[in-house]
Amino acid sequence: xxxxxxxxxxxxxxxxxxxxxxxxxxxxxxxxxxxxxxxxxxxxxxxxxxxxxxxxxxxxxxxxxxxxxxxxxxxxxxxxxxxxxxxxxxxxxxxxxxxxxxxxxxxxxx
Numbered sequence: 001x002x003x004x005x006x007x008x009x010x011x012x013x014x015x016x017x018x019x020x021x022x023x024x025x026x027x028x029x030x031x032x033x034x035x036x037x038x039x040x041x042x043x044x045x046x047x048x049x050x051x052x053x054x055x056x057x058x059x060x061x062x063x064x065x066x067x068x069x070x071x072x073x074x075x076x077x078x079x080x081x082x083x084x085x086x087x088x089x090x091x092x093x094x095x096x097x098x099x100x101x102x103x104x105x106x107x108x109x110x
Contacts, residue, residue: 005037009030009033009037012033013029013030013033014026017029037051038050038051038052039051039052039053
């Protein structure tokens with residue numbers, strides 16, 4: 001998985017926007033891309049919401065329902081491949097909110 005993210009980063013930022021004048025330029029472009037990757041891009045498997053928003057709702061739901069400890073012990077294998085509604089039923093409404101997919105462009109795609 002990490003190799004996929006690194007490849008995506010290289011394709012969208014490093015190769016697309018180079019050549020670079022210095023390390024500082026690369027650092028700022030990296031910070032901007034990481035912010036987009038975590039806080040703006042929409043993921044279809046989690047209901048077309050940004051990863052950070054989904055994680056925040058996930059943690060709030062777990063804390064509110066007292067399931068936090070159970071969720072910590074749930075194996076990664078059990079949660080892989082499941083839909084949002086099977087992984088965490090309380091978050092199905094977040095997925096439903098995405099009836100009309102929003103597809104923001106990468107800050108580096110234009």
